[in-house]
Amino acid sequence: MSDPEAMAIADQPRADRDGLELASLDAFVRAHYPRMVGLAGLITRDVDQAQDAVQSALERAWRKRRTVREPASLRPWLDRIVVREAIRQTRSGPLAMLFRRPSADWADLAADMPEPAEAAMLREALGRLSPDHRAVVALHLHAGYSVDETARLLQVPFDTVRSRLRAARERLRREMTEVTP
Amino acid sequence: MTRSTHPPLTDERLDRLLRNALADRAEDVLSMAVSADEMTERIAMRPGFGTARPLAWRDAPAGLTLLIVIGLLLAGMVAALVIGSWPRPPITGELAVIGQVVDAVNSRDVAALRSSFAAEATVGLPQIRSDGLQESAASDSDWGMSKELGFVEAWMFHIDSWDMEAALRSCQAEAESTFRCDVTTLWHVMQVEIGEEWTFEFDGPQVTRLEMARVEPSPTNRTLPLGYDDLASWESWLEETHPEQAARLSGNEWIWPFYFRYHPEYAEAIGASIQEYLESQRQP
Numbered sequence: 001m002s003d004p005e006a007m008a009i010a011d012q013p014r015a016d017r018d019g020l021e022l023a024s025l026d027a028f029v030r031a032h033y034p035r036m037v038g039l040a041g042l043i044t045r046d047v048d049q050a051q052d053a054v055q056s057a058l059e060r061a062w063r064k065r066r067t068v069r070e071p072a073s074l075r076p077w078l079d080r081i082v083v084r085e086a087i088r089q090t091r092s093g094p095l096a097m098l099f100r101r102p103s104a105d106w107a108d109l110a111a112d113m114p115e116p117a118e119a120a121m122l123r124e125a126l127g128r129l130s131p132d133h134r135a136v137v138a139l140h141l142h143a144g145y146s147v148d149e150t151a152r153l154l155q156v157p158f159d160t161v162r163s164r165l166r167a168a169r170e171r172l173r174r175e176m177t178e179v180t181p
Numbered sequence: 182m183t184r185s186t187h188p189p190l191t192d193e194r195l196d197r198l199l200r201n202a203l204a205d206r207a208e209d210v211l212s213m214a215v216s217a218d219e220m221t222e223r224i225a226m227r228p229g230f231g232t233a234r235p236l237a238w239r240d241a242p243a244g245l246t247l248l249i250v251i252g253l254l255l256a257g258m259v260a261a262l263v264i265g266s267w268p269r270p271p272i273t274g275e276l277a278v279i280g281q282v283v284d285a286v287n288s289r290d291v292a293a294l295r296s297s298f299a300a301e302a303t304v305g306l307p308q309i310r311s312d313g314l315q316e317s318a319a320s321d322s323d324w325g326m327s328k329e330l331g332f333v334e335a336w337m338f339h340i341d342s343w344d345m346e347a348a349l350r351s352c353q354a355e356a357e358s359t360f361r362c363d364v365t366t367l368w369h370v371m372q373v374e375i376g377e378e379w380t381f382e383f384d385g386p387q388v389t390r391l392e393m394a395r396v397e398p399s400p401t402n403r404t405l406p407l408g409y410d411d412l413a414s415w416e417s418w419l420e421e422t423h424p425e426q427a428a429r430l431s432g433n434e435w436i437w438p439f440y441f442r443y444h445p446e447y448a449e450a451i452g453a454s455i456q457e458y459l460e461s462q463r464q465p
Contacts, residue, residue, distance in 0.1 A: 029221040034211055037220075041210025042203055051214050059224055122202045141196055142203035155444065172199070173190050 028065075029058060032075075035143075036082045042138040043086040043131055053089045057082035079143060080153045083135050090131040118176065125175040129168055136164040275360060275383055276352060282381070282388065283349045283364070289341050291333050299387040304336075306393055342445030344369040347379075358383040364393075367405055370452040371443075372459065373412065374405040406459055415458045422461075423454070430454060 033054060040057075041050035061078050068074050126134065139150045140161070151161040215223075278297050285294035350363040360381045367374050376397030382390035399408020407415070420427040430447050443451055 025225060026218075026221050029224065030217045033217040033220050037214045038207030038211050041214070042206055047210055047213045050210055051220070055220060055223055058220070059227055062224070118198065119202060119205075122198055123206065126199070126202060126206075137199065138203060141199050142207060155446070169192060169195055173195060176190060 025062060028062060032078055033058070036078060039079060039138055039143055040082050040086040040089075042142060043083060043134050044089050045127055045134075046089075049089040050086065053085040054082055057085045060085075076145070076149065076153055079139070079145075080155075083139065083154065087131045087135055121176050122172065125172045128175070129171065133164050133168045133171075136161055137168050140165060274386060275358075275381070278383070278386060278388060279352060279360060279362060279381055280349065282391070283347050286340065286345075286347050289337050291337055294333060294337075297388055298391075299384055299389045302387070302389045302391070304332075304391045304393075306336075339445055342448040343371060355380070365400070365403075369405075370448050371407065371412070371455055372405050372452075373407045373409060374400055374403040375409050376400045407455070415455055418458050418461065419454060426450070426454065 036054045036057065037050050040053040041047060044050045044053060057078065061081055068077055126137070129137065135154065136150060139145045139153060140147060145153060147161050147165065148158055151158045154161065282294060282297045284290075285297065346367040346369065348365040348367065350365060352360050352362040355361050360383075362379045362381065364377045364379045365374060366377055375395055378394045378396050380390075380392040380394070381388050382392075395409070399410040416427070416431045419431060430451050431443065
């Protein structure tokens with residue numbers, strides 16, 4: 001467990017009926033927000049949506065924090081909530097979009113900075129994956145969860161994760177090796 | 182026409198490139214997002230976290246939506262009173278469309294459902310808090326009917342998993358093109374019955390907005406044994422009698438967590454468990 005995560009747990013975590021005892025909302029957010037907003041942004045591709053997803057997830061997690069019994073399960077539990085919330089954000093209807101500030105798509109971030117063409121192509125290709133596929137790729141390749149852990153976190157079958165990963169890799173490889181006419 | 186990449190784009194190399202790209206993007210998002218302190222402040226100001234706050238454009242889209250809905254409702258009521266058309270008898274043609282919508286829902290006919298809606302129509306699902314109370318009508322579960330979003334299919338899959346049936350009871354014209362209908366929804370797998378209001382807004386012969394609201398989560402005069410509120414009792418019973426199942430079957434997150442917090446993947450197991458629960462309640 002990293003230091004910030006340890007900070008968020010007040011004493012030695014207790015696996016009793018009360019669940020984890022967390023120090024404060026402030027420490028809780030500081031410990032988990034950076035990781036969660038990065039993860040959410042990989043799925044939403046939009047900073048505002050990522051923030052909304054993380055805010056909603058943190059609120060829900062803080063309210064339910066006593067349901068977490070084991071410290072090791074805190075991070076996957078939070079990531080599960082934020083990933084689901086991020087996917088849901090990408091499916092917001094037109095009404096919700098009316099109240100959203102102009103999108104800051106991750107494909108546009110730092111677009112004026114020079115970078116190798118391959119990285120730029122990969123970034124654009126990643127943005128074209130579906131949110132479900134981006135979630136699997138982000139959890140497995142960015143957050144470091146195994147295929148089995150990703151499946152449990154998303155509550156989908158192991159084979160579904162494996163198949164989404166395979167499909168994502170195939171699509172990315174295809175897009176990166178094809179030259180647009 | 183293809184170009185070769187050097188070295189070849191093996192899985193390992195692709196994964197390495199992906200990891201780098203994802204890490205860069207995550208850093209970009211973090212650098213553009215609000216700080217952790219500001220996020221803490223936002224959360225601390227939310228209802229239930231101890232500090233009230235005024236509604237703000239940037240921070241409270243749901244509150245803003247609620248205000249706008251209330252404003253629109255008030256404006257609609259004033260307009261209706263001014264033109265003296267509220268209430269007025271329902272229009273046969275629009276009632277027929279409402280009937281088609283309900284029939285399409287019950288027959289899980291996505292094409293028929295879409296044909297009753299305008300291309301940019303939206304649907305608002307009811308949101309029920311964990312204590313069974315209704316969230317604001319201005320929910321964040323709005324979704325569009327446009328084909329590419331795929332939410333119609335997702336919703337159909339959801340209601341089909343629970344074998345939901347909608348029974349249209351009555352409709353009342355609320356304004357020139359708005360109808361409020363009493364609908365009983367029967368979730369047969371869970372043996373749950375819920376009283377809802379479905380409000381249809383029309384533009385000509387097509388529905389532009391369908392808003393569903395749960396007005397009676399647990400109707401007293403119902404045909405199915407359980408109301409929504411009774412699911413909490415079932416969950417308690419499950420935790421007590423089958424703790425190994427409880428975590429899996431109850432309280433699973435779903436794309437509309439407040440709509441029904443149970444995952445349709447477990448519909449069959451949940452139905453069987455509820456049946457066992459009902460039988461246990463019948464025993465002396």
